[in-house]
Amino acid sequence: EVVLTQSPGTLSLSPGDRATLSCRASQSISNAFLAWYQQKPGQAPRLLMYGATSRATGIPDRFSVSGSGTDFTLTISRLEPEDFAVYYCQQYGGSPKYTFGQGTKLEI
Amino acid sequence: QVQLQQWGAGLLKPSETLSLTCAVSGGSLSGYHWSWLRQPPGKGLEWVGEISHSGATSHNPSLKSRVTLSVDTSKNQFSLRLISVTAADTAVYYCARGDYSEFYYYGLDVWGQGTTVTVSS
Numbered sequence: 001e002v003v004l005t006q007s008p009g010t011l012s013l014s015p016g017d018r019a020t021l022s023c024r025a026s027q028s029i030s031n032a033f034l035a036w037y038q039q040k041p042g043q044a045p046r047l048l049m050y051g052a053t054s055r056a057t058g059i060p061d062r063f064s065v066s067g068s069g070t071d072f073t074l075t076i077s078r079l080e081p082e083d084f085a086v087y088y089c090q091q092y093g094g095s096p097k098y099t100f101g102q103g104t105k106l107e108i
Numbered sequence: 109q110v111q112l113q114q115w116g117a118g119l120l121k122p123s124e125t126l127s128l129t130c131a132v133s134g135g136s137l138s139g140y141h142w143s144w145l146r147q148p149p150g151k152g153l154e155w156v157g158e159i160s161h162s163g164a165t166s167h168n169p170s171l172k173s174r175v176t177l178s179v180d181t182s183k184n185q186f187s188l189r190l191i192s193v194t195a196a197d198t199a200v201y202y203c204a205r206g207d208y209s210e211f212y213y214y215g216l217d218v219w220g221q222g223t224t225v226t227v228s229s
Contacts, residue, residue, distance in 0.1 A: 033208075035215040037153075044202055044222050045153065050215035057217075088153060092206075092213040096168040098143070098155035 002026055002094035006087075006101035014108065019076040021104045023089035028069045033092045036065060036074050039103075040085045048087075049074065076106075084108050110135035112220035114203045116188075120227045126190040130203030130220050137161035137181055141206040143216060144177070144188045146199035146225075154199075158206065159186055193227045200224050 003026040013019055023034075031052045037045040047056040049065045062077040076083055089101040116128035130142070144156040157167030159177040167175045176189040190197060200222045207214035 032211065033213040035213065037216075044204075044219035045216075046219070047215040047217045050217075051212055054214075056215065090153075090216075092208055096155055096170070097158065097166055098145075098206075098216075100153040100155070102152045 001096065002029060002091050002099055004089050004091060004099060004101035006089060006104045008104060009102075010105045010107060012107050013079055015079050015081055017079050019074075019079055019083070019106055021074040021076075021087050021106070023067075023072040023074070023101050025070045025072070025091065029091050029094070031065075031068055031072065034065075034072055035090045035092070037088045037090060038083075038085045039088065045088065079106075081108075110205065110218050112203050112205065112218055114201075114220035114223050116201075116223055116225070118224055118226060120193050120225065121229055122194050122227060123192055124227075126193050126197065126201075126225055127187065128201055128203070128223055128225075129185055129187045131183070131185040132205075133184070137179060137184055137186070139207075141208065142179070142186045143204045143206050144201060145204060145216075146197075146201045147222075148196075148199045156188065156190075156201070195227050198225060198227050 005024045007022045036049040039045040086103045086105050088103050111133045114130040138161045143158040157175050159165045165177045174191050179186040203220040204216040205218040206216050
C-alpha cells in the first residue's frame, strides 16, 4: 500500500502569504497519478490539481504543484481568504486503488 | 454540468446494512468510473470502492467482502451496500466521478453532497 504523509498537520498563515504544503509517498509514484483536493467545513472535497501540473476547472493559477518520485508540493502563491481549508493529496493506482494523505489544515 | 445527488438511510444499528444511491444528472455514466468514499467524523478520506458503467468493480481490501457495488444505467445511477455495519462505519459517505487512463489520472472531479451515516445501538 502506498502511504501518503502530509506535512505540516496545520499551517498558520495570513492572507497574502505563500503556502507550501508537502506530500510524501512511502514509495515512488508517478506525478501523473497524483491529485490534490481542498475541503471546507461541511462541504465535499473539491478537486484542485491532477496529473503533473494540471489545474481543475475554475482553479486559479495561484495554485501550483511540483515534485516527483516520493516528494510532492502544493504551493499557493498568495493566499486569499477563501483558501483557508484542509488540503489532501491523493494517489491513484496502488492498492487500494485510491489513497489519501491525512490532510493539512491551512488556518488563518 | 454534471451533478451527483445521493441518498440513503442515515441511522443504522450494528449488524444492519448500509444502502446508498447516487444519481448522475447532466451527463452519462459511460466513460467514467464511479466511486464511493467516506470520511469518519473529524478524520480524513477513505476510498470505499468503484464501479464502471459496464459494472466492473474494485473495492478497498480493508472492507473485505462487506461491500457490494451496483450500477443501473437505465436510471443513470449507482449504489453502495455495506453489510454488517459497526460503529467504525460511522462517517460521511460521498459518491464521486473519477477519470483515468493507463497513463494519466484526471482526479475525482465531481462529488455528491455527502450523506451522514451513523451506526449506533
